[in-house]
Amino acid sequence: MDRLDHLNPPQRDAALTLKGPVLVLAGAGTGKTRVITHRMVELIRSGVPADRILSVTFTNKAAGEMLERTIHLLGKQLKPRPFISTFHALCVRILRQEIHHLGYPPAFVIYDRGDQESAARKAMRDIRLGEKSIRPGDLLSIISRWKMQAVQPEEASSVAEDDQELMAASAYRRYQQNLKASGAVDFDDLLLLTVKLFHDFPDVLTRWQQRFLYVQIDEYQDTNGIQFSLIESLVRPHKNLCVVGDDDQSIYGWRGAEVEHILGFHKVFPGAKVVRLQDNYRCTEAILKVANRLVKHNKNRHDKQLIAHKETSDPVRMRSFPDEQKEAEFVAADMAYQISELNVQPNDMAILFRTNEQPRIFEQELRKRRLPYIVVGAQSFFDRREIRDVMAYLKVLSQPDDEMSLLRIINTPSRGIGESSVEKLLAQAVRQRKKLWEVVPDAAASGEISAGIANSLKDFSGLLGRYRERLQSDPRKMSDIVQGLLTEIDYESEINKQYKEPNQQLARVESLNQIMDSMKLYIDQADKPSLAEFLEQSTLNDQFSQPDKKDEKAQKGIKLMTLHSAKGLEFPHVYLVGLEEGILPHHRSLIENTIDEERRLTYVGVTRARDYLTITHAKTRMKWGRKKDSLPSRFIYEMIGKEVPPALLAAAAGER
């Protein structure tokens, strides 16, 4: 039992309760993840084959770290390994093996956010109700909400509550058909289809129930309905389930996370053992005090008494600035000081913010001072046009049926296949219920498209076929082959045409190199590399944003991230910036009445700090090119224990 020595008694208790349902309700910084890790170690030591153990984490990064730590604690390499992954990666694993039951090809591609948007656009074509139509973004969030509630496309129109949802329902049906025809699934499908699979094919479910005899879930407070039902069905026979979470850190309500899952755990799993952890080993007393004072303002919560175990050091700093420029200058200057005078590692510092438009100005200031930084949060990278293009090429190579991606690249770089020709082919294909490629000969013969265009199409299809073949026969050379393809189509000229400035051109080519690097990295670490798996990892992992190079230099930098992506992390120095009404709490939360979740989000931010916390706000801020007044966040008042001025609340309410 020696290895359990550095767990406190409640942690040990939870980690040692191997049978039956266990709920670990714990505050921030109390070692929740550690409980799961030790529990796995105990299971393995007691003779449970490691591959019969499943642990679900919130990010792939967390999964990797947990696996590493488990191996470290066991002090030996593991022959079978425990299955540690996110819900999504778990579902991919199951679906690769089982999805044929649902009529999808095992080589399905996964659509990311951008792909989903194109798919939504396509699905909505000529769906309207009178004058009204839906924006793709709105459609996607409605579809996503339905999927989270396990609403199948056929049922959608019966649950639709207004005109917009009625339109969305028919778009949903079409959207889903399109995806299926393209051999594609979106993020939500990964969960939805797995649940459907388990529901419709009991023998498949039985097989997976037998595969995982012990299940752990981290960050349980952010589990949504469909994830819950997935886990519930997996553990139904044995109920060996240990979940760990903190209702005060529930920040994904907008994605269907329901605090009820954690608060009502004992109802679904009667006799569940409940363990509370309240010894905080992360934060200083000053930081914890601020956090506690803040979160006390939430009504619906388990009242927890978090006990600090660190000596008090510096008080929490609160700073106010005339505008966001000054705010960023201060943070950068302070960080430079910490690094040069106090010998703080850049790695140990983080800037946390609410929205993705905020980091830009901090990046500028950090760059001016030549401080190393890393912006965590993949979005922007995958949004770049050149990345989307290359990924579309890869997807089409991997899954020839993926017409969404095909349409993106069919004329990129331009090969004379214009919009109207594509339109004609598409219309023809829909009419005959065929693939786009299949109608080309007919369309050429009937003169619907010109001979020249038919020729271009033939060349293009030949090109894809050639590279597809090469990739299949020699996947280890994948990066060379893809590089060859990019050279052959002369994508670089496309970039140079697209962007006039040499700097831009260089940067764009550089991001292509990043893809190639990451592909090489993937090939090196994969047992049996395949393009499909590479695509899967890059959509699921966001590994481009943090190149996974084991050598430090890539990782050594100040971290810039949203509060949402900071979840589960900790830093000695935290700068929580932009604490202003309208940002944090975000003005959307005033409309949607989700202030409590904004407060929890702030709580998460505060409790990321181990030793030093700086909270800043600006009094004015540019918005849509115009300067606007900005009031200090109500949360600042709550944290320092002052009453929020009624005038501030009134102003914020009027603002929306």
Place this chain on the structure above:
DNA sequence: AAGGAGGGTTTTTTT
């Protein structure tokens, strides 16, 4: 078919 100008719109948060 392709490129550019002008005008309208936009902003939460992410696996």
Place this chain on the structure above:
DNA sequence: AACCCTCCTT
């Protein structure tokens, strides 16, 4: 300010 869409010119 940044992005997307539409329309206009070549």
